[in-house]
Amino acid sequence: MVGLAKAGIHGTTLLSVPLLALLFGGKGSSGIMLPMLIAADIFAVYHYHRHANWRFLMKLFPPAIVGVILGTWLGESIDDALFVQIMAVIIFLSVGLMLWLEKRKSAVPDNHAFAIVTGVMGGFTTMVGNLAGSVMAVYLLSMRLPKNVFIGTAAWFFLVINLFKVPFHVFVWETINWETLQLDLIALPLIIAGVYTGIWLVKKISEAHYRWLVIVMTLVAAAALIPRSL
Template sequence: MLSALSVLDLFIVAMAAFILGISKSGVKGISIIIVALMVLVFEAKASTGILLPMLIVGDIFAVIYYNRHAQWKYLIRLMPFMMAGVIVGTLVGDDMPEYVFRKSMAVVIFISVLVMFWWDQRKSKKVPQHISFAGIMGLTAGFTTMVGNLAGSFANIFFLAMRLPKDAFIGTTAWLFLIINLFKVPFHVFSWGTISWATLQVSLLFIPAIFLGLFVGIRILKRVNDQLFRKFILFMTGLGAILIFFT
């Protein structure tokens, strides 16, 4: 598989790995750009299997670095629904036309971002506590992370709604995605066949670019306050939705 990649392909994947590192350092909302870059080089479904081990490398670092900030009560509320969504995504992923999925998810993500902008402007900041909110966000995030590694937007919306401060947001999502991404591995190996030794060779090649992105991302976050961090996540999530719609 490596021999089939051109110099341009290698550069694009390296850029995706670098941005992945920045994302896993805590700069949320940019993961959709990674998905779009990977799809430029690989087929959509194949790209999910190549990207998954790279995500796990970033997740491990994020958990080590931000572990003390995790808010487990929110994580436990969302995780069972995400796992159920992964299973549903595995079952229906083969039959869903790629262009239908991408355009519909882009619309849903973009509408969700608009809702969050509107919610931020409200005088009342009451946090959605009903289990149905966690259920809808969790099932959608689990389904989209299996089919296209697109869970970040929906998880972001859930944790933003919980009004978590920056470090708690990063620490909680770090644990969430490490657990969910490890949960996805057997489905990619045994059900879809999108992870093999050949794909792992591609994934492992770009680990240095991930670590470079992690280093840069940590330096960026030290200069960002909670309010700016929240606005940046919403902006990048909306931008990512537009990119998905037109790719």
């Protein structure tokens, strides 16, 4: 699921997050998930690195770093159920905005304020719950990026931000250790298989259909959050 998501089949990571949380708890599972995400990010960047839009990335990185630091600071005290409820509402409203823009054939203004809000939310949500995929999908779709540019830009964003998160997981939350890394190594072959399966599937999807795939999977991801908040 992680490999597929990083290769462009958006939303599948959100199906794996609750599975790990059931086994290891919310905070513990985030430390197990992070090296899996980084491994998939590396392969996604290797394949899509030429397609990234660095103008958008340079707008997103600084506020995302702030969001990660906020998430580290507040992550131990935030109520998981309330956080998930808020995320579900935000994603539903964001998809509604995307659908409205789709009907009007217009885009959200490409301004710094929108990038700052998205970056902070993306950094915070990826640190607290590995839920930033939908946040970034809303931003990148609103910018009307082509399929490969969408995937390449997202791949670079998450590789950089996920690497930035590692010291916080190791030294502050202490959720990454030799035992968790052994579990990640077991998953590595399947992560790689998922990435290249996703790359193959994305090639079969047209630009227009891919855009709607991301919108639908973002809605599915938001709906999947609802049972976790009850």
